[in-house]
Amino acid sequence: MKRFWLLSAALAGSLTLAAADFSPWDAWKNGYTLYEKGEQFRDKGDYLKALNSFEQAKKLYEQLQKNRPDWNQKIITGRIADCDREITAVKRLVGDSELTSPAASAPTGADFAEQQSLRRELEQYKQKLSEIIVENDDLRRRLARNQASQKEVANLLREQRVMQEKYALLEKRYQDLERQSLEPDQRLTELRNQLIEEKLNAELTAKRLKVAETRLQKLDQDAVELYRARSKAEAAAKEREADATRLERELAELRRFQANAAGERSALQNRLDQANLQLKEQQAQIGSQENDLQNLRRQLQDTLKNGGDSVTLNAQLLDENRKLRESLTELQGAAATSQEQNTQLQNKQRDLQLELVQVRDLLQRLEATRTRLEAEKGELLKTLEREKGGAELASVELKNQRERIARLESDIQTWSDRCNRLEKRLAERKQEDYDAIAASDAAKRKLSTEISLLKGQIAELTVNKQDMETASAKLKKEFDATHETLLKTQAARLHLEGRLKKLETETAGHQKLQADFKALQVNFNALQAENSANKKLAAQLASAQKQLTALQTRLADFDKTRQALARQQRENQALAEAKLKLEAELAARPVIRQAAEPEVAVPPRIVTAKGNPAELVAAGQKAEQEESTDLAIWNYRTALELDPSNAAAASRLGMIHLKREEFNRALPLLDIARRATPDDPELTAAAAAALNGQEKYGNALALLEPLRKKYPDDLRLLLPFAKAQAGSGQLKIAGELYRQAEKLAPASPLPKLELARLYLQGDKPDEAAAARLYQAARKLGAGPDLELEPRLGKLIDENRQVTEFMTSAAQEAARNNDWSSAAWYFKQLLERDRNSAENAVRLAFAQYKSGQLPAALETLSMNTASPDGLLLAALLRFRSDDFEGAATAAAEAVKQNGGKPVKASPQVAAEAKQLLAGSDAKRSVLAQKAAAAIRAAIQK
Numbered sequence: 029m030k031r032f033w034l035l036s037a038a039l040a041g042s043l044t045l046a047a048a049d050f051s052p053w054d055a056w057k058n059g060y061t062l063y064e065k066g067e068q069f070r071d072k073g074d075y076l077k078a079l080n081s082f083e084q085a086k087k088l089y090e091q092l093q094k095n096r097p098d099w100n101q102k103i104i105t106g107r108i109a110d111c112d113r114e115i116t117a118v119k120r121l122v123g124d125s126e127l128t129s130p131a132a133s134a135p136t137g138a139d140f141a142e143q144q145s146l147r148r149e150l151e152q153y154k155q156k157l158s159e160i161i162v163e164n165d166d167l168r169r170r171l172a173r174n175q176a177s178q179k180e181v182a183n184l185l186r187e188q189r190v191m192q193e194k195y196a197l198l199e200k201r202y203q204d205l206e207r208q209s210l211e212p213d214q215r216l217t218e219l220r221n222q223l224i225e226e227k228l229n230a231e232l233t234a235k236r237l238k239v240a241e242t243r244l245q246k247l248d249q250d251a252v253e254l255y256r257a258r259s260k261a262e263a264a265a266k267e268r269e270a271d272a273t274r275l276e277r278e279l280a281e282l283r284r285f286q287a288n289a290a291g292e293r294s295a296l297q298n299r300l301d302q303a304n305l306q307l308k309e310q311q312a313q314i315g316s317q318e319n320d321l322q323n324l325r326r327q328l329q330d331t332l333k334n335g336g337d338s339v340t341l342n343a344q345l346l347d348e349n350r351k352l353r354e355s356l357t358e359l360q361g362a363a364a365t366s367q368e369q370n371t372q373l374q375n376k377q378r379d380l381q382l383e384l385v386q387v388r389d390l391l392q393r394l395e396a397t398r399t400r401l402e403a404e405k406g407e408l409l410k411t412l413e414r415e416k417g418g419a420e421l422a423s424v425e426l427k428n429q430r431e432r433i434a435r436l437e438s439d440i441q442t443w444s445d446r447c448n449r450l451e452k453r454l455a456e457r458k459q460e461d462y463d464a465i466a467a468s469d470a471a472k473r474k475l476s477t478e479i480s481l482l483k484g485q486i487a488e489l490t491v492n493k494q495d496m497e498t499a500s501a502k503l504k505k506e507f508d509a510t511h512e513t514l515l516k517t518q519a520a521r522l523h524l525e526g527r528l529k530k531l532e533t534e535t536a537g538h539q540k541l542q543a544d545f546k547a548l549q550v551n552f553n554a555l556q557a558e559n560s561a562n563k564k565l566a567a568q569l570a571s572a573q574k575q576l577t578a579l580q581t582r583l584a585d586f587d588k589t590r591q592a593l594a595r596q597q598r599e600n601q602a603l604a605e606a607k608l609k610l611e612a613e614l615a616a617r618p619v620i621r622q623a624a625e626p627e628v629a630v631p632p633r634i635v636t637a638k639g640n641p642a643e644l645v646a647a648g649q650k651a652e653q654e655e656s657t658d659l660a661i662w663n664y665r666t667a668l669e670l671d672p673s674n675a676a677a678a679s680r681l682g683m684i685h686l687k688r689e690e691f692n693r694a695l696p697l698l699d700i701a702r703r704a705t706p707d708d709p710e711l712t713a714a715a716a717a718a719l720n721g722q723e724k725y726g727n728a729l730a731l732l733e734p735l736r737k738k739y740p741d742d743l744r745l746l747l748p749f750a751k752a753q754a755g756s757g758q759l760k761i762a763g764e765l766y767r768q769a770e771k772l773a774p775a776s777p778l779p780k781l782e783l784a785r786l787y788l789q790g791d792k793p794d795e796a797a798a799a800r801l802y803q804a805a806r807k808l809g810a811g812p813d814l815e816l817e818p819r820l821g822k823l824i825d826e827n828r829q830v831t832e833f834m835t836s837a838a839q840e841a842a843r844n845n846d847w848s849s850a851a852w853y854f855k856q857l858l859e860r861d862r863n864s865a866e867n868a869v870r871l872a873f874a875q876y877k878s879g880q881l882p883a884a885l886e887t888l889s890m891n892t893a894s895p896d897g898l899l900l901a902a903l904l905r906f907r908s909d910d911f912e913g914a915a916t917a918a919a920e921a922v923k924q925n926g927g928k929p930v931k932a933s934p935q936v937a938a939e940a941k942q943l944l945a946g947s948d949a950k951r952s953v954l955a956q957k958a959a960a961a962i963r964a965a966i967q968k
Contacts, residue, residue: 052096053841053849059088059107060856066114075122079115086111103833223450230443237436244429251422258415265408272401279394286387293380300373307366314359321352641667645676657684675704679711686714691721709735709742716748725755743773747782754786762786777810784816795820800861803828831857838870842935847878858887865894872900873935881908895925900936902962903943911954918958918965929967940966 066081086108093104648663664681667674682697695718702711712735719728732749739745750765763786769779780801787798799820802813838853851874858867868887875884881904888901898921906914921930932940940962943949949959 051846051849052092052099053837053846053853055088055092055095056837057849057852059085059092062088063107063111063114070114070118075118079118079122082111082114082118086115099837100829100833103829106830223447226443226447226450230440230447233436233440233443237433237440240429240433240436244426244433247422247426247429251419251426254415254419254422258412258419261408261412261415265405265412268401268405268408272398272405275394275398275401279391279398282387282391282394286384286391289380289384289387293377293384296373296376296380300370300377303366303370303373307363307370310359310363310366314356314363317352317355317359324348324352641671641674641677644670645674645680648677648680652680652684660684673700673703675701679714682718683714686718686721689721691718694718695722707735707738709739709744713742713744713748716745716752720748720751720755723755725752728752729756741772743769743776746772747778751782754789759786759790775808777805777808780805780808781810781813781816784820788816788819831860838874842874845877847874850874851878851880865897869894869897869900869933869936872897872904873939876900876904876907895921895930896932896936898924899930899932899940899962899965902958902965903936903940906943906948906955906958906962911952911958914958915954915961918961922965930965931967937966 062081062085066078066085069075069078069081089104089108089111092099093101093108644663644667648660648667651657651660651663661681661684664677664684667677668681671677678697679701682694682701685691685694685697695715698711698715698718702708702715705711712731716728716732719725719731728748729752732745732752735742736745736749746765746769750762750769753759753765754762763783766779766783766786769776770783773779784798784801784805787794787801798816802816802820806812834853834857838850838857841847841849841853851871854867854871854874858864858871861867872884872887875881875887885901885904885908888897888904898917902914902917902921905911905917922928944959944963949955
């Protein structure tokens with residue numbers, strides 16, 4: 029009981045002090061923090077601290093609801109309801125016996141009167157304590173009023189100080205204007221200096237132009253000489269080519285003559301061999317005849333020796349001799365003829381050999397001449413190429429010089445125009461300066477009037493200050509008296525607390541109360557047992573509720589299936605009716621049906637029942653464009669009846685059935701279409717979607733894996749593949765695939781919808797993450813989902829309301845320059861939506877304004893980059909003297925914005941204007957470059 033009263037007094041005192049200086053943003057932030065601490069204590073098992081945190085958070089929210097009725101009361105009421113729910117849950121976990129002291133049962137025995145007197149005395153002390161607490165509250169309220177009065181006095185003094193500072197600033201400005209009106213205008217001097225610089229630049233440009241013209245003339249002369257040398261080289265090359273052609277022709281003739289001479293030589297050699305052979309044969313005959321002659325002479329000698337008829341013998345010998353002489357003469361003549369022929373042939377052979385040697389020498393000379401000519405030709409060609417290259421370089425340089433001269437002429441014209449404009453501006457500036465001096469005189473007179481008024485206001489404020497100082501002295505005396513009273517009250521309270529402790533010690537020593545305490549402890553144990561039994565019952569109830577939820581889900585699925593079957597039956601019936609009507613019309617007009625107003629609710633169309641399948645497919649596509657799906661189905665089916673392997677009709681009809689979730693009908697048609705183009709990603713993805721619809725996830729994975737290796741970043745294949753992984757129980761892999769799809773198509777809502785469905789699967793569904801993804805998909809253009817909307821719609825509405833509430837609170841804190849509170853709110857918003865670049869920029873700006881520059885840069889680097897965020901990063905880096913990084917960030921912001929300047933938020937634009945107008949933007953060359961880059965990056 030004592031702890032309860034002390035806790036109540038502490039809470040009352042804290043709330044009274046809080047009411048004296050209440051900040052709604054701090055209240056909301058502290059309530060949020062206390063609620064999170066309560067959840068942490070509850071998870072750790074420290075239920076008493078958790079209960080205390082939840083109750084304090086609830087009181088802060090109630091106080092916020094009371095003091096700020098203009099805020100969204102639905103959000104605050106929801107937070108109070110959350111606190112009540114957690115308080116009830118914690119009390120249920122702990123039990124009421126631990127939170128409140130058990131009431132003592134009525135004692136019996138001899139000491140009943142003593143206990144009653146002690147209790148009466150205790151009640152009197154409690155009543156006195158209540159009176160003291162009430163009096164303490166009154167004193168605290170008076171103290172709060174005194175503090176409020178002191179704050180009002182302080183505010184008035186601060187206003188007086190501000191007015192004095194304004195007066196000093198106005199007086200300083202007046203003096204500056206007086207000094208400026210007496211001093212010469214610096215701008216005129218700068219303009220004159222600038223005009224002189226422009227004239228000097230114009231003269232320098234004219235000199236450069238003359239030098240360029242001289243160089244251009246020289247280049248023209250060099251080009252003419254190069255063209256002449258090129259012409260000469262080309263003529264010489266043509267002459268050398270003609271000589272080479274002539275020599276090649278002569279060389280060919282000599283080679284033909286050499287071939288003919290070789291043939292004649294071989295013929296003469298054959299004839300010489302035959303003549304030598306004949307000579308040898310004749311010499312052999314001469315030898316045999318000489319042998320015969322020797323034999324005859326020997327016979328003659330033998331005959332002469334032996335004797336005989338000499339006359340007859342002589343006649344015979346003479347006859348034989350004559351014959352031999354004739355034959356010898358013939359042989360000698362033949363030998364002489366052969367020898368003469370042989371000599372002639374040898375002479376002719378020598379002549380031919382000499383001629384052959386001469387021809388060989390001539391051929392060698394011709395070959396050397398040809399080699400030399402070819403070398404000269406190669407050198408001439410190289411010289412020609414060099415001359416051509418030199419001519420081209422000269423022409424290019426001539427062109428560049430002409431362009432440079434044109435640019436210089438344009439620059440001269442620009443500088444001339446600029447000089448004229450500057451002279452005109454100088455003349456206008458003189459008139460403006462006269463007008464400015466007149467305006468400054470008028471402003472001076474106006475400021476004198478304002479200063480006199482301010483002096484009167486300051487005199488009134490001085491009187492008010494004296495009155496306030498008198499009131500403050502009185503309030504201080506009252507505060508001192510109140511403080512003494514409060515000290516006396518605290519001393520009395522401490523005395524009463526000592527008495528209470530003594531009474532509790534005496535009561536605790538009583539034996540009867542101990543017995544009662546034991547009995548109460550037994551009862552408490554029984555209550556704990558009953559509580560554990562209730563927990564078991566609650567667990568059984570939770571499991572029963574889960575089973576009931578599962579049954580309700582199955583019932584809803586059955587209802588969806590029934591509705592789908594009913595819808596399909598209606599569509600089939602409509603198709604049958606349309607088919608009957610079309611068949612009747614085709615029977616009436618067998619060839620072609622003229623355009624007329626049909627009876628069915630489809631647009632008029634010419635359909636050839638036995639026509640070309642391509643025409644039927646085209647008619648079906650046109651019907652699809654006109655949203656006449658039934659007529660399109662009839663055309664595609666007719667085309668498939670005429671040509672069962674028509675891939676176009678099968679693919680279109682399969683896609684229609686797939687959109688209607690008629691997976692059993694869609695899959696065979698898509699297989700027909702895939703036979704024609706088996707590697708088509710769109711058809712393969714559609715077939716996999718049909719398999720997923722039939723819950724054949726393994727088949728879908730087997731179908732998609734080959735094409736996934738070929739097209740790893742194809743979104744059409746990635747989504748059904750991830751769904752098949754999720755269906756086969758690989759939720760982690762499916763989540764990674766869906767996130768990859770999000771990166772590939774950030775503007776598509778499909779990956780976010782599927783990832784939201786994935787978060788709702790498993791043992792621990794993450795409804796908060798699913799709600800964020802579903803909300804992001806709805807922002808990207810997705811329609812309401814029949815599965816996600818009933819489950820996440822309420823949570824999304826609550827999140828949206830909380831986000832709007834916290835955004836308005838953050839903006840209000842920023843308007844009041846409470847940047848620490850604004851940073852806390854924006855940080856909570858960023859944690860709720862990590863992909864929000866806008867919240868990241870707002871958080872970084874609030875951190876920067878609250879003096880946390882490194883934290884602001886870290887926030888921008890850790891979150892999604894946007895042009896506005898890069899522009900803010902450039903400002904922050906400029907503030908931290910990282911000028912190169914600032915220029916790089918500004919250029920990256922322009923690049924991400926499509927090469928256009930960024931339309932910055934008003935706060936960032938104002939901060940940039942203030943930062944770039946200071947002296948930091950001019951203190952170095954890097955700073956000036958960075959400032960120029962930032963100015964160019966901001967849209968004016």
